[in-house]
Amino acid sequence: MGPKRSVVDYGLARRATLASVLAGHTTVADVCDAHPYLLRAAKFHGEATETGCPICRKTKLTHVTYVYGDELGRYEGRVKQSPELAEMAAEYGEFRVYVVEVCQSCAWNHLALSYVLGTGEPRSRRGTDGPRSRRGRQAQASEQTRGW
DSSP, X not given: OOOOEEEEEOHHHHHHHHHHHHXXXXXXXXXXXXXXXXXXXXXXXXXXXXEEOTTTOSSEEEEEEEEEOGGGGGGTTEEEOHHHHHHHHHHOSOEEEEEEXXXXXXXXXXXXXXXXXXXXXXXXXXXXXXXXXXHHHHHHHHHHHHTO
């Protein structure tokens, strides 16, 4: 999958949130507020972990991974799994990955990690004459109409 760059671990923020709940400064309802779409994404597209929920302690957490980047076009903001990230890292120059931990039982959710993946060079510099690029498709179409 290539090296992760600009890694940000939100573990300290998570610990502060949990300490606030334990101290009574924040209610459980304030931290167990996952959006229904996030819960659905966790159920159908998430990756199971071995970490238990710090709030309800009933179930294991699920990681939901989102991708964002200028080069992604219509794939921006979509949920991806680890094998897909490896493919995307080889295809795109740069995109940011956000991993959210979600409890499907009590709706706890917290941003766990973010990092950057990709080849490190913009797509326009990497020879965009392949069949998936616009120029490549145009060249392929003109060859087909000419009968080459």
